[in-house]
Amino acid sequence: MAGTGDYDALDYAVSLEYRSASKDMAGTTTLKARATQPLSRFALDFGGGTVDKVTVDGQQARFETREEKLYVSPHRLARGAEFTVTVDYRVTRDNGPEGHGPWREIEDGFAISPQTHQTMHHVFPCKNDIADKATFTITVTAPARLTGVANGDLVETTPLAGDRAARKYRMVHPMPAADGQIAVGPYSRLTHEGPDGVTMRDVVPTAQVGQLRETLARTDDQLRWQTARLGPYPFGTYGIFAPLGAVGPYESQTMSTIDAATLASGPADYVRAHELNHQWFGASVTPKTLADDWLAEGHAHFYGAWYEADLAHPGSAEAFADSMRMFYGMDQNLRDTEGPPAAPKPISGQIQRAGGALALYALRQTVGPQLFEKVERAVVGRFKDGVLSTADYLKTAREVSGRDVTALLTDWLYAKKTPPMPGHPDWKSDAAPA
Template sequence: MLHTPHTPAARTPAGRRRARGPRRCRAAALLASAVSVSLVAASAPAVPLGVGDRLFPHLGNPGYDVASYDLSFTYSGKNSEPLRAVTTIDARTTARLDRINLDFAHGEVGAVEVDGEPATFTSAGEDLVITPGKPLPAGERTRITVRHTSDPASPKGREGGWVRTADGLALANQADAAHLVFPCNDHPSDKALFTIRVTAPDGHTAVANGLAAGVERTSGSATWTYRTRHPMATELAQVSIGRSTVLRRTGPHGLPLRDVVPIRHRAAAEPWAARTPAHISWMESKIGRYPLETYGLLVADAPLGFALETQTLSLFGTGLFTEPAYQEWYVESIMVHELAHQWFGDSVSPRTWSDLWLNEGHATWYEALYAEEKAGKSLRERMKDAYAASDSWRAVGGPPAAPKVPDTGGKTGIFRQNVYEGAALVLYALRQEIGRPAFERLERAWVTRHRDGTASTADFVRLASEIAGRDLDGFLRAWLYGGKTPPMPGHPDWKPTAADRVTTAESAGE
């Protein structure tokens, strides 16, 4: 995600930011090892669980691996009213389960079924705790169906989930807010396929992640269905409901593109959306084929102040495309930032939230590289400025690969400059250390090897060492985990400054 500046004159903003199979199961197992997976007996008090993430310890749940979500939402036409919803989860148990914990914290649950049979349920913290009629053995498929409401009103002290727009709703779940919208295993280590159905009154258009799978019209309403072809983390789910039009075009290699724009802003947004095929071609020239089934822009009629890389359908506020003071190169670099996330963060997802720098650092890197190649904005000078501020960023937010724990309810607390410009600076240092050809091979190998999966900082260090032909653990450890910024290879004259260059706007982003 990328937070846009509050004034058009601001400097270029820093970026905000396998399918089911052995790799994803191992990732879930590694995280689950940090907590007790010996699930408590059904007679014991219900308690919230988690997969042991250092930054969000109660996100996710041990004991199962989600294969797919089927989400159905019914929208009344008023974005102040809760939506009626049904969430169906197909999962495989990885431990014997007397209870099933789902992350869900902002809606009313009417009924729950497990494998077609009614189940009892209660809440504990931000978990929905389900007790099936009989324990579920390890290694078995199970289906959980929850009938619930999904409330667009933001809970007190929380950020994210549904975003109210002038004409409807959109989603902004990063990092820990998907479970404010639907019951789920809300951690990026457990990716799954999604089917999303949305029913809305006539005059509205609904769009979601993935490809359209049909629309059924009845008297006074329509139901749209979308399906993903690649696994997706819950934080990347997107549902747009509004008085919108869908613009369709074809990208490189026949890639279907669709952009969702408010009808009243079509004239302003369409020329920008038309640049997406060229942006994709540029990214493909750097790191290879686009990794997902479709792409497009979702332009929400709201003053968002950020952009977000929801999978296959990146979210932007109308202001980015309607504010005349924004320069052309600036708007395009933000568009490229979110596009780059489709490789870095969406296709290759962070195994833990401490690996966020791999998303945001890379998106910021390609944002900056695009600005250099297309608008003459020097990457070297941008990195020199980042180096000067890096010690300040580390002091405020922690090293790039070890962000400080966010305040309760403050999901944006981990999205600071240390994981944007600070992480891009790490990539610049690595390119300086191993040379441009090896660095470019590393980038292509990274998105190919971990496509549709999750990956960690340790995975990146190992692959960098493999590509470079030497051990880079010590070099990258200092850059990723050090409290102070190491010397920059090739630039012994670069010095950090003691001046505090961390602004309020830099302390949050996605």
């Protein structure tokens, strides 16, 4: 077999070496995996560079690259066998003629800004499947005057010859390969102990540390607000990476990427609450397929809007309802152009965010705030470090609430027409103009 579904990824060790004034980087990726069927050939996703050498369990293996796939022919692997594949490669930070790649360049450094779930294989060879999560070690080597950045915990900094340094980051909770962040630049790390012992770690431009400290301090309260509704934060570290240049916003495990200009211009409370919520829904509990992505985007939009309303009018149910009513007014237009939240058309934008948030609000309106919170906490507890499908969410909501909410949620997630909002019969949603 030659697909990427013939094995389970278990652990990655990714190393990249940045050199100033060059867009080429030497890299090594070591993947530990388990064969799910007998294998004489398997594939990794890789479309960003040139492969120099491949070994499987220490033995050199034949390989070929074709159409953003790296096909490897090792010794035959039995079903259930664990194996290790190491790829030495060179990657070029080139986004192609249409600019669809993940690279964002600065004067001396770069950051990653994925456009879709399909771009991280331009950074390193991987199994680019959002449902196949693995633990990660990422090592970034760069000039010592710069800081190599990755999500996870910084576990080691090694000075190297030529005034260079290697920084190693470790993620002990599994994540999809697509959800990483890797960057290099003139950055400083700011750390302190946050709520419930979480290590708060921000990475910001060194020249803007003083300017950004006050707004970064808001994260502690945002974390407290979300844990009060969802339960314990799922990881040991959290913070904001504020890169130079136009990057993000987007989330990766333990880290939200929000560019320095956005942070410097204001508090960005909705954006920050949205990205923080993705640590629960997206990073810890990962949508099983792209059609299930409303579970990540809908939750982040729901809690981001709720936090923003609560910040302006603490404890006001009316302020949150006003926000949901605005989304409701747009919903039919979005369904007409993008499809329903759990079955979007191939090119989708807002429906999984706004429509997904409305589905959650309809559930809360139906079962009440207390049962809704029980459902949410049950979901993040049962599926921690795993993947979640729409069917899984519907089943959990039904079991925990004790109410048959399947028809309600099915309408909100799959219907072509916007359903009536429970408790708000006066709300109207406009269709797209003919």
